[in-house]
Amino acid sequence: MKFLQSNESILFFILALLCIFLSFYNPQFYSIQNIHSILRSSSTVMIVAFGMTILLTSGEVDLSVGALMSFVTVIVMDVINISGSIALGLIAVFGFCLLIGLINGLVRTVLNVNSLIATLAMMLILQGSVYVYSMAAIYNTHLIPLFSFIGQGFFLNIPMPVVIMLIILPFFVVLLNFTRYGRYFSAIGSNPDAAKLSGINNNRYKVIGFVITSLLVGVSGVILASLMDTGQQGSAKGFELIVIAAVLLGGTSFMGGRGTIIGTILGILILKIIDNGIILMRIPQEFQLIVPGVILILAVYFDGIRRKNSD
Amino acid sequence: MALGEKIVININFKELKIESVSKSFPGVQALDNVSMKIASGKVHALMGENGAGKSTLIKILAGAYSKDSGDISFDENKLNIRNPNDSLNYGIKVVYQEISLISEFSVAENIFLDNFPTNNLGIINWNKLYKDTEELFNRIGFDLNPKSKISDLSISQQQMVEIAKAVFKNASLVIMDEPTSSLTPNEIDKLFTVIKNLKQNNIAILYVTHKIDEIFQIADEVTVLRDGQHISNKLISESSEETIIKDMVGRTVNATFERPVDISSAKTVMKVKQISSKNKINNVSFDLHEGEILGFFGLMGAGRTELAKAIFGYDKITEGYVEINNNNYKSFNTSTMVNNGVGYITEDRKGEGIVKDMNLRENMSLPSLKIFEDLFIINKKREKNAADDYIKKFSVKTPSSERLITLLSGGNQQKVLVSRWLIRELKIIILDEPTRGVDIGAKTEVLSLINDLAKEGLSVLLMTSEMNDLLSLSDRILVMADGKISKEFYRGNVNQEEIFKASVS
């Protein structure tokens, strides 16, 4: 079966070991509540990570996703509070995300600014302007049940964020593995000149990558706002780093050319279960910052070694 | 000799002797028993077509390649060149075509890059730095301000800095690889003055060039290589432009293909009208007919690859247009051309051709994925069948179409890249140096493939510096020099020497 590549089976194995270890250590690990909580917090990361996988595959990166997500929680809460309409809230969010994605993509392709710097700058701009938009957190005053359902509800006993993620997931698995666009993204990341000389419009697909990522941030941001029942300025701070660390851990290359959605999912589950384990084992929560830092460095280090061996 | 020990040699020598040096690469004998002598205080020109073995010889002297057999010696002292450092210690300095200087630094800083004059605290003595540079410049006749920043200098001035950097310490032999390729006539004069000064300092100079007229101005002796063999060695006073060209071109064309007699009455498939680009191309026009093989000849730097890339939409054109399928394109990109049935095979297979993270099948289908789609989804079975067809057709040596492209040999990778375009409906193919790095046996195979394709109605733009390929295949030959088309030849009315002359004009 080609579906699980060797790298993914290693991740799967690590994941299984973690689960077995934790369930022995603390049987609570397998409680429905705990599993729901792991899956719920994984879903928001996964949704954004689908876009980040595409971007990294095409050799780009977006550091502004965390700041954008915080901004989205504020916008969606505010607009629904004012208008009383979820539809209007969503339109505002996705319109805004579309705009930010376009700007990121155009600064990258037209001004030719390294995407790391371009999106870092966008991160600063969003972080500042969200406070300009509103200094205080925005609380849910509309109390529309459907809105709370998005993040907190269940469908067939599955948390809604997971349902949303599962609806989006197949689209990206198919996109990356079975359509020509998936091939284009990896060709652009692996050898941009060869891609261009094969008649691919590299810049167009790069812009599309940035836009898709921003729109997915919109989805995750709405879920987060519903979960917290607030729109908060710093609610997704540091989110970009967790997403990137997970995608790289999943086997997508920082140098472009290779991306896997399944690997990304496994990477996120591993990080989230470690997070969960840290709580279950009563290890200080601060390790939730330290562990992804260490894992990020190691994952890229091993990626480098893997590349050297395959050359 | 212990490792790390500095080789101390006497730089005073009468001549550098190269005796029976051979070097082979898989499938190619790059140098075959080549001998020559380079006298100190003389300029020795080394000439030959592309692939004659000049660069292999330079790289052996520079320590970048190791020779298979033969000897290199200063007078009677044999040299033991194992790596670039050894070569530098013997005083062998190469000035390459590409400038390799720190562009933010001053002239003096670049020359003394490996040994800044400093006090005990590591603080640079700027006065000494500039004075030493000035002294060096006086000795070799440079006229340059040591304090100027490299990025403010012209190319020729930068080249002079390269030369100064090469000779400021114990230089015995200075090798100049196409030093005038990017210089204006005025700058060339300056360079020659410098070379004459180097001669007076008893430095031997190996001057590698394509440009025949130059060697009559500057060289004392000329050696011609062809197909890795030493052909002739004459004093410059005893040779003429005609004899040198004859020596360089030499052989008669061995595999001439049958071509349809009158191609020009076939319909025009592409019109290129007065196009220019930022990348060298200057007012180029031509028509391409159905089934025609249109050859482009030009020396290194003449603008062949740049022309190919401009036509294909990789580089933007600044003036003119390309007409294809009754559409005029002034501003277009590669996907415009691909959609119009144009394909491109690069000379830089590794850098611009293969996608190394992909397997053979994915590399082959990259520009043609649309034809394998069933409603957005790629039909892998059809894709694989198509790949298998071409693996069979070109007998690509691979266990399956799923093998990673990087695991294939260069020749087989090239076959995959050709298949990449044949898999789809194609009207025009642009081939940039299709036989570069291909061994003699496979070469004929590639050439007859091109001939067959053209017979089936495909139009071919053949960019090459291989005279042999050009003459045996082309229906028409356009010679390029300095980004322009300098002359046009028709099949049956061609003369190698004239082509060569047109390309150096």
Place this chain on the structure above:
Amino acid sequence: MNNILRYLRKGELALFVIFLIVFVVFSFSSEYFFTLRNIMNVSGQMSIILIAAIGFSVLLIAGEVDISIGSLLAFVSIPLIETMNITGSVPLGIILCLVFGILIGLINGFFSVYLGVSSLIVTLGMLFILRGAVYLYTGQRAIPDELMSDFFFYIGNGKFMGTIPYAAIIGLVILLVFIFVMRNTSYGRKLYAVGGNQEVARLAGYNIKLLKLSAFVICSFLSSISAIILASRIGSANHVAGDLFEFQVVAAVVLGGVSLAGGIGSLTGAAIGVLILSVISNGLGLLNIDTQWQLVVNGVIIIIAVGFDELKRNRSL
């Protein structure tokens, strides 16, 4: 004056003009802006960013980057304050703080240079690790300076002759030293060469790895000095200190013309970049404009500065 003008080369002169314009505009908009008190105030505040920016520029010039300096600021202030609190010795605290800074620089450099992991990733990971470690140690509470030494207080708050902040003097001395080192020592020139064209530097026989490692150490070391001044000003080791600090520094340095591609730029330029951003934030503050606008301004400035740099380079190709 002529000498000064020659010293500020063309690009830097343009920056200096921008600075003057900003200065004049604010002087007219706020009566407090152009007062000795405010100017001295700004010079003290900016020295924290300036000193770190010097180290950051040295590292960028050598062709590498360190985005963990914000977390480092919080991290190294812990040994500083804790040592002072426990031993009662200010010098010991400072030494330990600097030693930790150097160690972190060595670790960053080791992973980037010797193990070949992109320095951006290494220091991104380090950014997490250090901040996590700070939260872990402090329990997310500031550790107050209990020693209350006058000497330590004066580092960040004292003024020479009652007017010039000591912090500004420290910053200026470090700036002048490093301007000299980068311009006039073979070590400084080698860093430029390594960042500018690594292949040429290799051919010139430089020990590229060691040179780059030293630049990592300089960056962390100088950031630790910033940490000492900051700790003195706020009187504690604060777990959120240095949040977004790395981005402020990147903005200033890139604005000052130090290229992310390595080998290009000067410390004079970087210092002017710091000056401009500090004056803008001070001026905006005096005009009662939301401080969050600073972030927006910084972001826009980065895009413009880097985009302009790219356009310039593409044109010269």
